[in-house]
Amino acid sequence: EDKVVQSPLSLVVHEGDTVTLNCSYEVTNFRSLLWYKQEKKAPTFLFMLTSSGIEKKSGRLSSILDKKELFSILNITATQTGDSAIYLCAVEGVNFGNEKLTFGTGTRLTIIP
């Protein structure tokens, strides 16, 4: 069974701090790893990673994948209160010809002003 584990479960930091969120996975026939940000409502897409060692960057957010060690990290620098959200990691695998997306339970990030 495919599995995605995120850590920490919850993180509280002060505005301006840098945070690193972790995602480790076990999946059959890995295709891609995705990061989502979920505030009050639906998740919104952040990154899709398919290759090891290539950093994806969007403003203060960046992410990298290690397919050998089966994990990814999401970094947020100079955090702001608007970064407070649940960050979800999802992994896509292929099993018996069907693609499947498995989500972790998320990391709840709280930024204190």
Next chain:
Amino acid sequence: DAGVIQSPRHEVTEMGQEVTLRCKPISGHDYLFWYRQTMMRGLELLIYFNNNVPIDDSGMPEDRFSAKMPNASFSTLKIQPSEPRDSAVYFCASSLAKGLAGNNEQFFGPGTRLTVL
């Protein structure tokens, strides 16, 4: 485009009642996904469709759950009979394509918060 539309936004029902959740995907998207989110289990994929055809329903918890997609612009998730443990937020999402061949970004609807008493 208005994005993925779900209805109702909230539903409170009694155990044993039938519940029907509705979703309208973004026009032109070939894939539609139904998810359930709870505090305990996080976000779980229940079923997904490609071109209105169910592809993988292995995430559907049991026979009380069924999903249909009669056309490209409408899908339903039905729970009959509902139970208190079905209480969750149910998300519908759609995407243009799935896998490396295309953009894997899924666009989520606002969700339906279901409470079964």
